[in-house]
Amino acid sequence: MDDERKRALIDHELTHCTVEDSVFKTRGHDVEEFHSIIQRYGTWSNTLVKAKDAMERAEQLYLNDLADGVIKALDVSSDRKVQLVMKSFT
Numbered sequence: 001m002d003d004e005r006k007r008a009l010i011d012h013e014l015t016h017c018t019v020e021d022s023v024f025k026t027r028g029h030d031v032e033e034f035h036s037i038i039q040r041y042g043t044w045s046n047t048l049v050k051a052k053d054a055m056e057r058a059e060q061l062y063l064n065d066l067a068d069g070v071i072k073a074l075d076v077s078s079d080r081k082v083q084l085v086m087k088s089f090t
């Protein structure tokens with residue numbers, strides 16, 4: 001398991017913890033559904049719509065980070081390195 005997955009697992013488990021009226025409690029998941037139901041009916045509930053929106057936002061953040069990394073690499077590179085990067089896309 002890589003560091004990012006470990007971080008996600010720890011964050012997941014800590015998200016089960018909550019405080020209500022000064023009492024420590026645990027809470028269930030926001031989303032629970034069968035893959036087969038999603039395949040047959042899509043995002044049929046508000047909970048699934050929220051989950052889909054969250055996944056799309058996470059994907060967009062990942063793509064933004066990826067684009068920032070490419071831009072940063074190009075900014076610090078020499079002309080030769082830029083040529084190599086461009087060649088790798090062709």
Ligand SMILES: [Zn+2]
Nearest residue numbers: 012013016029
């Ligand atoms: Zn859990």
